[in-house]
Amino acid sequence: MIVHSIKALVFMLIWLSAASVFAQSREVSIIYPKDHAVVNDKVNLVLDPTEIPYFQVFVGNTGYPIVDTSAGRHAYQGLALKPGINTITVKVFTLSSDPNREELVPVASREISVFSKAGLFKKGDIPPDFTEVLFHSREREISCSGCHPLEVDEAALTTPDSSDEAICSGCHRTLPVGNNVHDPVAVWKCSACHDPELYPVKYQFTRHDPWKLTKNILPVLTVKKNNARVPGLKDRERIVVNLDYAQGPGIKKLKVLIKIPKGARYVMGSAVLGGQPKEPRNEGDDLVWEIGNRGTNFSENLSYMIRKEKGSSAEDPDVRVTYTAGKNEIARNFMSNTPVKSQQILEATCKNCHKGVTGGKFGHEPVETGHCNLCHNPHASSSPSLLREPTWLLCTECHADKASGIHVLVGTGNEPSHPTRGPQDPSQPGKQFSCVSCHNPHSADSKTLLAHNKGSLNELCQMCHQK
DSSP, rough: OOHHHHHHHHHHHHHHHHHHHHHHHOOOOOEESTEEEEEOOOOEEEOOTTTSSSSEEETTTTEOOOOOGTTOOOOOEEOOSEEEEEEEEEEEEEEOTTTTTTOOOEEEEEEEEEEEOTOSSOOOOOOOOEEEOOSSSSHHHHHHTSOOOOOOOOOHHSOOOGGGGGGTTHHTTTTOOSSEEOHHHTTTTTGGTEEEEEEEETTTOOOOOOOEEEEEEOOOOEEGGGGGGEOOOOTEEEEEEEEEEESSOOEEEEEEEEOOTTTTTEEETTEETTTTEOOOOEEETTTEEEEEEESSEEEEEEEEEEEEEOOOOOOOOOOEEEETTTTTEEEEOOEEEOOOOOOOOOOOOOOSSTTTTOOSSSEOOOHTOOOOOBBBOEEEESSSSGGOOHHHHHHHOOGGGGTTSSEHHHHHHHHEEEEESSSSTTTTSBBBOGGGGTTTSSEEEEETOSSSTOHHHHHHTTSSSSS
C-alpha cells in the first residue's frame, strides 16, 4: 500500500508540473514505437510520463479516447494498424489556465510513421527507410524497470489464477481479441512461445544468432633464404578456428570440440589458444579445449596442426561448442562446409506443438520460410484455426487470380466453371466449400498441395464427383 501511495503521489506531482514543462519544451517524447519503425498489426504506444498531463492518439483519422496521466497511465495499448505505412499522431493537452473554464487546451503534437508488416508476403517489400525496432531490449527495460516488473521468475512462468496475476497482461491485455483464443494465451502462459532469455531482445521471434564461426585449413610453411616462406611438410596442415560471440546471454563452461579426420592425427605441442600454447585433451576422435566462463561478447582464436597419413580423409573436421547460458545447457554443431544460418525461431516454436504440419514433400511458401503468422494470429481470432481472415479472403490476398470465385475447369464458351466458395463442401459435411477443400495450406505430397493426401487432381475430383 505504501508503494502504491508513493507512486500515486509521484504521478500527481508530475501531472501538476507538466503544463510548465510543455510551456518550455513543446516536445512530445515517444518512447515506443520509434519513427519509421516496422511493427505488427497492433502496437502499444508508450510516452515519457514525466512530461505529459493529458494525451490523445490518432491512427490515421481514427481517434482514441483522451488519457489522463495523473491516474498513472502513460501508454495506449493495442493501436490497430492496417498493412503497410500508418501515421500515428499524438496530441498533448493541459488544463486551461482560466480557473473559470474546465477545458483541455492543446499544447503540443507529434506525428510519426510506422510500417505494419502483418499480412504482407507478396504484396510488397518493407520500404528501405523503415527498420524493425523491438521493445524489450535490455537497454530500454532499464528505464522501465523502476515502475514495471520486467524480470520473469519461476512463479511468473506458472499458470496464473487470473489475468491480473500474469506479468504480461499489464501491457498486453488487448492481444487475445476474438472468439477463438490460442490455448497458451487463454491462461496467459506466454512463456510457452516467448522466451525471456532471448537475446538481444527478450520474448521476440528474432533471427539474431550471437555466434559467428570461421575455420581455415592452411598449409604448413617453412622459412628459407631471405625470410621467404615456402610450402613445407606436405603431410601436415594447420587448422585455424575463430569464434566470435556478440550480444548473447552470458556464457559459462565453454568447451570447443573438433573432430580429427580419419587417417590423421594431432601433432603434439602445436596447439595455440588466444596466442598462448594450450594443449587440448583427446576424447575419442575429438580434440577438446576447456575455455571456461565468458561474458556476453567475446572472441576466441585457436589453431593446431594435424599430420595426414597416406589415404587419409579430406573431410573437413566439424567444430562443436558446448556451454551453459542461464539455466540452459546448450550444444551447437557448426558444420565446417555449411555456413552458419540464423535460426527460424518462429517456425521452430510453432512446430513444438503443431507437429506434422510440414510432413509433406512440398510445402506452402509461408510455412517453408517460417512465416506461420502471415496467415494465423498466434493470440486470438474471430476466424476458425486462428486465421487472420476467413479462408477465402486470406487465400486470395496472395492468389488474386482466383478471386473471381471460379477456378480449375473450362466450361462452355471457354469460361472457368468450378467455384472456389459458396456451396456446401461435399467432402466435409457441415462446412462451406473454400480453397482448403481442395488444397492443404501447409504441405502435401503433390506440387499443387492437393488435400486429403491425394496425389493427382483426378483422385481429388472423384471424392465429390463419383463416376
